[in-house]
Amino acid sequence: DNRFKIAPSILSADFARLGAEVEDVIKAGADWIHFDVMDNHYVPNLTFGPMVCKAIRPWTKAPIDVHLMVEPVDSLIEPFAKAGADYITFHPEASRHVDRTLSLIRENGCKAGLVLNPATSLDWLTYEMDKIDMVLLMSVNPGFGGQSFIPETLHKLQECRWILDQYEKKTGKKILLEVDGGVKIDNIAEIAAAGAEVFVAGSAVFSGKNYEGYKKIINNFRKE
Ligand code: DX5
Ligand code: ZN
Secondary structure (H helix, E strand, O other): OOOOEEEEEHHHOOHHHHHHHHHHHHHOOOOOEEEEEEEOOOOOOEOOOHHHHHHHHHHOOOOEEEEEEOOOOHHHHHHHHHOOOOEEEEOHHHOOOHHHHHHHHHHOOOEEEEEEOOOOOHHHHOOOHHHOOEEEEEOOOOOOOOOOOOOOHHHHHHHHHHHHHHHHHHHOOOOEEEEEOOOOOOOHHHHHHOOOOEEEEOHHHHOOOOHHHHHHHHHHHHHO
């Protein structure tokens, strides 16, 4: 189904050969590249920034989905837009002015999204639907790859699906629903049934080790 997008998180890729990893995973059938930015402040881990995004940009035409786990948020938006980001999502509690940050992302030519942690309320969406292109529901606490899916997220996904469907009926505008954390072959069908359309998977995809392995895993995801 074309509605479903697989977005491998390069957090679990081989950083020493990131360009080739990006190229391989897209050739293996993935749709997007999920780019996890951690700042050792909003989350207790440190990854990469706009320079690395710029470095991988020539390796693929696929959309780059930048997930900002940083605080503050605003100062990184223009650098990421210039580095070739397509989507920029951020955690609303990490921005002092959420509405302003969403506008800033769009003014810089990117699609905008809010990321909600497992304990963060869907209420954050209520007054910002017109400025959002995507909602990212975290199914683990942000900061690390390889954690297990928190089951309560399934219920939240269904609730969010309902909100987005109501909004689409009313306005005709479609907002994507993405899920991030602990997505594996044995739960992806359930997560899809709950209403997710974009699936981030880090450790599950990159456990494939190479192009052939990635292809097998991504194919299995689609079969589910
Ligand atoms: C967690 C990151 C995720 C993570 C997913 O903070 O936002 O994107 O890399 O990794 P897995 O699929 O291993 O849970
Ligand atoms: Zn992520």
